[in-house]
Amino acid sequence: MARAKRSDFAxxxxxxxxxxxxxxxxxxxxxxxxxxxxxxxxDPLADAWIGAAGEHLALRWGLRxxxxxxxxxxxxxxxxxxLPDARxxxxxxxxxxxxxxxTRLIFTRAEPLARARFxxxxxxxxxxxxxxxxxxxxxxxxxxxxx
Numbered sequence: 001m002a003r004a005k006r007s008d009f010a011x012x013x014x015x016x017x018x019x020x021x022x023x024x025x026x027x028x029x030x031x032x033x034x035x036x037x038x039x040x041x042x043d044p045l046a047d048a049w050i051g052a053a054g055e056h057l058a059l060r061w062g063l064r065x066x067x068x069x070x071x072x073x074x075x076x077x078x079x080x081x082x083l084p085d086a087r088x089x090x091x092x093x094x095x096x097x098x099x100x101x102x103t104r105l106i107f108t109r110a111e112p113l114a115r116a117r118f119x120x121x122x123x124x125x126x127x128x129x130x131x132x133x134x135x136x137x138x139x140x141x142x143x144x145x146x147x
Contacts, residue, residue: 009046024119040073047073048104055100077105
């Protein structure tokens with residue numbers, strides 16, 4: 001089904017991630033969801049997402065990264081893909097993107113697989129966007145010194 005259209009693929013990925021989160025905190029069950037080797041779908045973007053999702057979920061939840069995530073089909077994007085695709089956000093999502101996505105030229109939010117079923121007791125990834133940094137006082141800030 002997921003091979004027919006990108007929207008079908010997105011729905012299948014969302015369902016997979018929901019099931020993965022419902023297994024939390026059972027790491028054996030979560031690993032068992034990641035281990036089966038998926039067939040490449042033949043769409044470089046979808047295949048990159050599949051590899052990134054598998055690797056990211058393993059790294060994010062302290063599991064073993066399946067070897068299949070490193071297959072060439074999961075690194076086949078030739079141009080970067082931004083989600084969201086707003087030019088104004090590109091700098092932010094380039095920085096926030098988790099390594100499993102960034103290495104596949106997918107640039108997205110810090111928690112690209114956040115869903116309603118994301119475990120409520122698990123901390124969410126955050127970027128340190130506080131400015132000025134806490135150790136910097138008003139006296140040390142540029143523009144406030146003797147000039």
